Amino acid sequence: MTQTRGIDYGHAVRDAVLAGMVALLVFGPITGLQLSGYEVVARMQWPLLFAGIVTLGRFCMAVWVQTEAGERSLARMRAKRSGGVTVAEGKGKNWQQKLVPFALIGGLALPFILMDNRYWLTVVLLALIYVLLGLGLNIVVGLAGLLDLGYAAFYAVGAYVLAMGAQYWDMGFWGALVLAMVFGALLGMLLGFPVLRMHGDYLAIVTLGFHEIIRLILTNWVSFTGGPNGASAPLPTLFGLEFSRRAKQGGQPFHEFFGIDYSASYQYMFVYLILFLFVVAAIVFCVRLRQMPMGRAWEALREDEIACRSLGINHVTVKLSAFMMGAMFAGAAGVFFATYQGFVNPTSFTFIESAMILAIVVLGGLGSITGVVIAALVLIMLPEVLRDFASYRVLAFGIVMVLMMIWRPRGLMHIVRPRFTEKGA
Amino acid sequence: MDWHIFAQQLVNGLVLGSIYGLIAIGYTMVYGIIGMINFAHGDIYMVSAYLTAIFLAILTMLGVTAVSVPLALVVVMLLTIMFTALYGWTVERVAYRPLRGSTRLAPLISAIGMSLVLQNYVQISQGARNQGIPSLIEGTLRVGGESAYVQITTVQLLIVVVSFVAMGILTYIIHKTSLGRQCRATQQDRKMANILGINTDRVISMVFLIGAAMAAIAGALVSFNYGSFDFYIGFVTGIKAFTAAVLGGIGSLPGAMLGGLILGLSESLFSGLINTDYKDVFAFALLVLVLIFRPSGLLGKPEVEKV
16 A cells, blocks of 8 residues: 555546446436325436536545545544553543533533523523433443333333323322333333344344333323323422422412512423433443443443453343433433423334434444543533524435444444453552 | 124234334345344435435336326335435445444444434435325225224235245345345355455445335335325434344344334234333334343344454
């Protein structure tokens, strides 16, 4: 590869023309001919445009990989793909740790800044729910390397625990939060135990099926769940104080107790603060977990299952613990989502939801906690800013997933293993 | 329980099962050869339904349908198979081939991404509402008496016949031709096949092409039968076809067809005799049960993990 040679433009042109023709055939019928009743309307400009882009892109790529810089970056990419994980230096703080106090103060101050802007308050709240979901799925997919495509099922179960609990057993937010986590973990165990003994890929399809089962039950069991109409979910209370304008009989609303004027923002601010503290606790939990034997076993199992088993790690219990932990997080996130939205119905928990959480984890870098937090905030808040492109959102998620796997399968953030420091060293 | 209701459900199940079997072939061949679940396969099937409608509309506008309906249907089928096969090939080339030798999780996530891309690409370019094709094949066959009869439409008959013919051709290709030998060799040991001079990348491309072609036959036949579809049909049908592949034993071609038939028949009987709302739940529960009690399926070989 070291000899100097010219760039083979003929080869590049041939590749580009071929790619362009394939693109024209592929895009041709679907984008170029739109069905309208039993007839089609031709819009050939689109496939021609796409084919042009593909041809040009293929040509540029073919030339680029023949230049020296291109060869080097290709070699780097190959190394990244199979490359392992670097271990932290152990001394000093890296930039992520330095950022922590600012993030904490900023996060706590945010609801008071956004108090008069209820719309953005709810957007931030939703983004935080996805941070929690991302953290949970990160344990399953990122750390343990198990592909869970039905993650939204546990999320749905958490949300319905709050709604059903309030409806039938007069359960409040706090009770439901604990119960949803227990219930989610139990359900995770019930599903994971038989499947995790088998080849890893089956888990993906079984969780996908499980998700559909949960969704169908929620939709069809009308007498219990309310079916497609859904059910209402209560707001959290602060030591018995409610956040509505008027309390139920015997109760006292928050604003009367403290003698301040009523504002609809209070309820969101309160949910935000609980959620924020919960997310902080979850992050600490995840960070600590990675340093514990259990977390190390997860990552080892992800890298090489056979080696782990021959070293005496029980792969079923280790995987099951990751799966249950992830389900637990989703259950908690479900309760927050239900209380945030005020009601639950099955359309909030479609497959797209699972795919979106997966996109967050993939973009964040499969295992990197900082990456997941940033990815969740960006992926949820960006579409709010770019409203016009809302219909292309899921398409963009799909493209991002494919490109990330090709370009950087280990995510945008470089993963650094926590170092094990001996005492006194 | 009247015999004719039972028999009618059997007929419906046979039709449904043939479709599942055709789609399951794509899953089972890809899994057999590169060991990944091609989540985008269900969406390839969905794309083929759209292609069928588009080509049929073009032929109708050109006046071919008015001249001869069978000719139009054959042309539509062939065009759909060709274009869908191209889709299968492109998906492999764009989303899976660059990932050879990557982590185990990478192709799965890429496949999920590709599935989302296909769904939304079709939704954006063709619109979110249901699309349909006119019913061109008429006629029903009735077996039985005045009040108790079993009804078989010509389309249903066509589905079963075409499916079995397609299966037969595929079995011939795999067992008798040079391409089939290469496929089997690659499935057994990809590295060794490569050393022996088989272009395994080309073989894998061909497998995706064949799988997509089979899904295209299923997509076209389903469109002829139901006449209506949307961009979301690939999802649930995809999971069920995968269930069929697992049921029959993943990696095994006759297993895929057998699994498809069993799943179609049992689902049809379940929805006809017990409960329609939960027929999908039944199918997915079957998947979990098969994986627990017989993970290698009915005709598959037990999986041995090698270092």
